[in-house]
Amino acid sequence: MKIGEAARASGVTAKMIRHYEAIGLLPPASRSEANYRDYGEAEIHALRFIRRARDLGFSLHEIASLLALWGDRHRASAEVKRLALAHVEALEAKARDLSAMAATLRHLAAHCHGDSRPDCPILDELARSN
CATH class of the missing domain: 1.10.1660.10 (Multidrug-efflux Transporter Regulator; Chain: A; Domain 2)
Known part of the structure; x- marks a missing residue:
């Protein structure tokens, strides 16, 4: 084909x-x-x-x-299993990282008035230098 x-x-x-x-x-x-x-x-x-x-x-x-x-x-199926479990660990680490990012953004959004005032903790956090 x-x-x-x-x-x-x-x-x-x-x-x-x-x-x-x-x-x-x-x-x-x-x-x-x-x-x-x-x-x-x-x-x-x-x-x-x-x-x-x-x-x-x-x-x-x-x-x-x-x-x-x-x-x-x-x-040996052990090698296949090793690859799969290593991938699971990487996915779980990524999920933890994404969850932490979401929590940070949720916290920042909760502290943003979301009104006509110019002050915004979300932008302040993004602009912050470490």
Whole structure:
């Protein structure tokens, strides 16, 4: 199937398919006699794998590792689990950081009168030098 059909079948845009090929995450597709990219079920399956991994927030580097592990039928599942749990830790740290940012902004907004006066603790905090 051509790249547009592969995009529809996998849920990955044609632009991202080209990008994944360019960075080596996905092997270059075979070409038809008319020089169109030609994708088969294996490539569609790999693209769906990549899309799902991206949906879960894995980086391209992590996805490359996961793809290599997925393709290695003699791999130890311990390595896959290690990668997944490391990603969970990173997501949880990011969630803590986002929660702290939200709390700070909530506090600042609570102390802002939000009226016609020019004084604003939100802007004062943003302008503050550490």
